[in-house]
Amino acid sequence: MPNPETKQLEISLWRRITDHLATLFAISTVVLVLAPLIAIFAYLVIKGVGSINLSFLTQTPKPPGEAGGGMANAIAGSVLILGIASLLGVPVGIGAGIYLSEFGRNRFGDSVRFVSDVLNGVPSIVIGIVAYALVVLRQKHFSALAGGAALAIMMIPTITRTTEEMLLLVPGALREAAYGLGVPRWRTTLSIVLRTATSGVITGVMLAFARVAGETAPLLFTAFGNQFWNWKLDQPTAALPLQIFTYAISPYDDWHRQAWAGALVLIILIVAAVAAVRLAVRHGTLGGAA
Amino acid sequence: MGVGIQVENLNAWYGSTQALHDIRLNMEANHATALIGPSGCGKSTFIRCLNRMHETTPGARVEGNVKIGQLDAYDGISPTLLRRRIGMVFQKPNPFPTMSIYDNVAAGLKLNGYNNRKEMDQIVERSLASSALWDEVKDFIHKKSGASLSGGQQQRLCIARALAVEPEVLLMDEPCSALDPISTGKIEELIFQLKTQYTIVIVTHNMQQAARVAEYTGFFLLGRMVEFDKTEKIFTNPSDKRTEDYITGRFG
Numbered sequence: 001m002p003n004p005e006t007k008q009l010e011i012s013l014w015r016r017i018t019d020h021l022a023t024l025f026a027i028s029t030v031v032l033v034l035a036p037l038i039a040i041f042a043y044l045v046i047k048g049v050g051s052i053n054l055s056f057l058t059q060t061p062k063p064p065g066e067a068g069g070g071m072a073n074a075i076a077g078s079v080l081i082l083g084i085a086s087l088l089g090v091p092v093g094i095g096a097g098i099y100l101s102e103f104g105r106n107r108f109g110d111s112v113r114f115v116s117d118v119l120n121g122v123p124s125i126v127i128g129i130v131a132y133a134l135v136v137l138r139q140k141h142f143s144a145l146a147g148g149a150a151l152a153i154m155m156i157p158t159i160t161r162t163t164e165e166m167l168l169l170v171p172g173a174l175r176e177a178a179y180g181l182g183v184p185r186w187r188t189t190l191s192i193v194l195r196t197a198t199s200g201v202i203t204g205v206m207l208a209f210a211r212v213a214g215e216t217a218p219l220l221f222t223a224f225g226n227q228f229w230n231w232k233l234d235q236p237t238a239a240l241p242l243q244i245f246t247y248a249i250s251p252y253d254d255w256h257r258q259a260w261a262g263a264l265v266l267i268i269l270i271v272a273a274v275a276a277v278r279l280a281v282r283h284g285t286l287g288g289a290a
Numbered sequence: 291m292g293v294g295i296q297v298e299n300l301n302a303w304y305g306s307t308q309a310l311h312d313i314r315l316n317m318e319a320n321h322a323t324a325l326i327g328p329s330g331c332g333k334s335t336f337i338r339c340l341n342r343m344h345e346t347t348p349g350a351r352v353e354g355n356v357k358i359g360q361l362d363a364y365d366g367i368s369p370t371l372l373r374r375r376i377g378m379v380f381q382k383p384n385p386f387p388t389m390s391i392y393d394n395v396a397a398g399l400k401l402n403g404y405n406n407r408k409e410m411d412q413i414v415e416r417s418l419a420s421s422a423l424w425d426e427v428k429d430f431i432h433k434k435s436g437a438s439l440s441g442g443q444q445q446r447l448c449i450a451r452a453l454a455v456e457p458e459v460l461l462m463d464e465p466c467s468a469l470d471p472i473s474t475g476k477i478e479e480l481i482f483q484l485k486t487q488y489t490i491v492i493v494t495h496n497m498q499q500a501a502r503v504a505e506y507t508g509f510f511l512l513g514r515m516v517e518f519d520k521t522e523k524i525f526t527n528p529s530d531k532r533t534e535d536y537i538t539g540r541f542g
Contacts, residue, residue: 105348173384177448179346181398181455182374191401195388 041267048264051257057265061227061243064252071262073229074243077144078269080231081223081239082213084148089155090205094194096156097163097201102189104164113161120157127153128218136222144230144237147223151215155208162204166197202281206274213270216241240266292489293359293458294319295340300354302335302344309335311514313354317506322481322490324500324521327510328536333493336510337461340491341376342369358459374402377452377488381464383444385436385451391418391427394436394447398455413454421450422480442473449480453488460484462492466499478503497537501525509533 055070062069096116100109131150136142170193178188194201212218219225224236225246240262247259295317302310310332317323325333338344339352342363356363363372385394393400395414404410414431418424423446427439436447445465452460462481466474481490481503494500500507501521508518509530517524517533528534 171384173380173382174386176343176346176380177384177386177451178397178401179343179370180341180373180378180380181401181451182370182372183398183401184370187401192386196386198388 044260044264044267047257048260048262051261052264056258056261060229064250064255067254069258071238071240071243071258071265073226074238074240074262075265075269077223077226077230077238078213078240078266080144080233080237081147081151081219082209084144084233085151085155085212086205086209088148089152089208090159092152093156093159093205093208094163094201096160097167097204098189098194100160100164101167102193113164116157116160119153120161123217124154124215125217125220128220128222131218131222139234141234142222142224142236143234144223145233147219147237147239150218150222151212154212154215154218155205158208158211159204162207163197163201166200166204167193169200170196199281202277206277210270210274213273214241214266216245240269291458292320292485292487293361295359295459295489295491296355296357297340298355300336300339300352300356302332302339302353303351304335304347305349309513310339313515315508315515315518317489317491319359319489320485320487321506322485322492322504323506323508324504325491325493325508325510326495326497326500326536327516329495331510332513333508333510334463335513337378337463337491337493340459340461341373341378343373343378345369374398374455375458377455377457377460379445379448379452379460379462379465382468383441383448385439385444385447387435387437389436390432391434391436391439391447392431395431395450395454397451402455414450417450417454418447420453420480420484421446422476423447423450440473442469442476445469445473445477446480449477449484453484458489460488460490462490464493464495467495474499497525509536511536 055068056072057070057075058072059068059070060073061071096112100112103109104112128150130153131146135146135149139146174192174196175188178192179185183192219239219242223239223242225242226236226238228238230237244259244262244266247255247262250256295315297313297315297317300310300313301308313336325336327333335344340356340358340363342352344350344352352364354364358372358376361367361372361375386397389397392414395417396410399410399413415424415428418427418431423443426443427434427447436444439447445468449460449465466477469477478499481492484490485503490504492500492504504521506518507521507524509516509524509528509532511532517528517530519529524533525537528537
């Protein structure tokens with residue numbers, strides 16, 4: 001029979017080892033997750049930062065062989081297309097999410113959920129073809145609108161499902177508190193449920209936004225790309241991912257450098273947009289809120 | 291001012307399960323009525339029928355007559371309008387976490403389209419004062435969230451929120467079951483003051499509490515009201531054997 005005290009010591013030693021192993025495992029998974037992110041960003045900075053200058057940010061592309069030129073029109077085009085996509089996709093997505101969480105406990109709700117999940121898995125190039133058929137063929141033009149529509153379709157399922165999940169997390173007790181005050185159901189849904197879930201819903205929107213901001217395939221035959229400035233919604237429009245794609249597969253070193261710079265600018269723009277929205281939301285909420 | 295409540299032949303169901311059987315009850319204006327009984331006996335369901343909250347549960351159904359003063363609760367009035375005249379305080383404090391203390395109290399007014407800023411300030415102060423919370427929070431009613439208060443303060447905030455819409459009846463569903471004895475004492479004191487202006491119906495598991503705050507007590511068992519009488523009578527000389535068994539702790 002081992003002495004009970006030694007036995008206890010042995011257990012605690014074993015426990016300490018497993019404890020440390022578990023911690024080590026957790027830390028190494030975090031590193032594993034962060035490493036590619038940091039590596040990509042660092043590589044982009046190294047490759048791209050040298051080519052970012054005033055003319056890159058203010059000029060349109062120059063013909064091959066001519067030095068200089070920039071991606072100003074592509075940056076503006078991306079902002080335009082993402083603006084359209086958000087205007088179309090965010091209200092639809094949030095609306096559908098509200099429906100599913102507050103009114104969708106039925107067969108129709110289940111089918112909406114199913115369709116939404118399927119839509120989430122549809123390859124982006126297929127969604128580009130859909131937008132081509134629905135918008136481009138009808139307008140007989142490649143356009144910013146078509147690009148925005150394609151990206152909007154991609155945003156909707158993500159926003160719908162995260163909105164639904166976030167609203168379902170709002171305790172039923174808050175809904176009852178509002179009903180108890182004689183607040184109608186629609187008002188409770190908007191002013192209590194949606195408002196309580198705001199930060200989660202915003203997270204879903206930003207997730208969808210960040211995902212489509214870098215999409216190239218759905219823009220290939222919708223927004224199409226443009227070497228010049230364009231602010232008209234029904235005309236072919238440049239976009240950063242398209243420009244990066246075109247420059248990256250070109251045979252010119254100068255264009256390769258600009259593609260790296262474009263990629264860096266794209267990532268910075270996405271991070272800035274997400275941070276700005278987060279900050280705006282935080283500013284609007286109270287300290288001490290759960 | 292409070293109004294009386296008359297209930298006749300009230301039956302309630304959850305799906306096919308009947309939760310209340312033929313409840314008949316008169317509650318006097320400006321008095322506190324306590325409802326006691328073991329868990330699952332239907333007392334919470336009963337008060338949720340008074341402000342038509344029961345029917346918000348999917349599959350729930352109600353039959354019978356409920357009169358709040360002159361008003362027929364189940365005929366000719368929308369549930370939302372009815373609920374503006376009947377305040378409700380729940381078992382767990384449920385302040386709106388995204389709103390400041392002020393906005394929590396003003397919520398019933400704001401969300402129903404009322405927006406006279408000056409009067410609202412007065413109503414908020416008066417409601418917080420009536421729920422004995424004003425002195426503790428007056429310095430930060432705009433700065434702090436309702437969820438940042440302690441449990442007992444949150445419950446008094448919920449009472450203030452219910453009072454702000456100036457109801458005639460205040461329903462309290464085990465308002466102290468999540469609170470410590472000191473907070474419980476404060477809320478009981480509050481009930482004492484509030485019943486001069488409101489008709490109060492309080493569901494409680496705590497029989498001492500019923501004896502302390504209520505003039506009338508009803509004993510529920512298995513979805514039926516076994517006995518309803520003056521609190522003193524219920525606790526000293528109940529007519530029904532089952533009531534006696536319950537209050538003496540022989541079951542439940």
